[in-house]
Amino acid sequence: MPSFDIRTADLRAVNSLTKYPSIPTYHALDSRDGGLGEEVVPFTGAVTLTEKVDGTNSRIILTPDGEYLIGSREELLYARGDLIGNPALGIVDALRELAERLRAEAADADRVTVFYLEVYGGRVTAASKHYTASRQVGHRLFDVAELDRWADLLALPAQRIAAWRDGGGQRWLDEAVLVDRAARHGLATVPRLATVDAxxxxxxxxxxxxxxxxxxxxxxxxxxxxxxxxxxxxxxTADRSVIAKARFQDYERTRRRRTGSR
Structure with a gap:
């Protein structure tokens, strides 16, 4: 396998390869008015329910050469050793110490490993007041992806990388392995609320x-x-093959529009 070098790698391709895909709403969302319809995402078997934290989607990318990158959902913000990092939403400040620790504990020369975390509190979003009265900042792990064929994937044109990602190409840790991995590295996850049959x-x-x-x-x-x-x-689902989100604000907006109330 070719060697990875963060100094010469196509970071635009790395960014696209490791972005977190969009999650559909449990009830179908009408893009025209933001209301919810009656159709739901179909689930089968055991379904794990976790809290959706209102923060900013962030990622720590461990590269095969033992380095790391920190990113928001859309862009890379910092590479290990940078003198200046993008201060957007306080993500780098919140995750740099953790990234250093994960680099020492979890880097793998055979793959790219991506830890996805919600950074919340502080001044991250307007909802921060629901989590802290003193502007504290926290983070919670919600997914981990392992990319074994990184060299082949990085050689693809940009459009094919995006299509691979949006088509479910990323390999995710299943529920049991994710929880075990989080415990091994002392990472707090988003709260597990229940597991129910679909x-x-x-x-x-x-x-x-x-x-x-x-x-x-x-x-x-x-x-x-x-x-x-x-x-x-x-x-x-336990293997993460089906995933959806259900937000209070979507149901409240739909109810207001159907009843004409404000």
Whole structure:
């Protein structure tokens, strides 16, 4: 296998290869008005429910040459040893120490490993007030991808890399391995709320909203002060082949538009 060198690698390709894919809403979202329809993402078997934390999607990319990159959802912000990093949303400051530790503990010369974390609190989003009263910043792991064929993938044209990613090409750790990996590295994950059979999931809009409210009357990841509102749920099959999100705001917006209330 060719050797990887972060100084000569096509970082635009690395960025595209390691972006987190978009997650559909559990009830289909109408792009015209932001309302939810009746159709739901179909699940079968066991479904793990985790809290969706309202922060910013971030990633730590461990490269085969023992280096690392830190990125937001859309762009790379910092490489190990940089004198100046992009300060966007405080992601680099929040994750640099963790990245150094993961580099020592989890780097693999045979693959690219990507840890996906939600950075929240501080001044990250308008919802930060629900997690902290003193501008503390936290992070929670929600997924890990391992890319074994990185050399072949990085040689592809940009459009094919994007199509591979959006078509489900990334290999994700399944639920049991993810939880074990997080424990091994002392990483807090997004809260596991329940595992239910897919037949137990509500399909009606009103019942789904009630289901959210019952599971998450408030966030479970408050950093200090009283716990505020949660953003919602993420639903996953154990192997992560099916994934969807259910956000309070989507159901509330739909209800307002259907009833004409504000």
């Amino acid at each position: 037949t137990e999931l509500p399909r009606d809009l009103h019942k789904t909203y009630a289901f959210l409210a019952d599971l998450l009357p408030q966030t479970r990841v408050a950093l200090d002060g009283p716990a505020g509102r949660s953003e919602g749920l993420v639903l996953r």
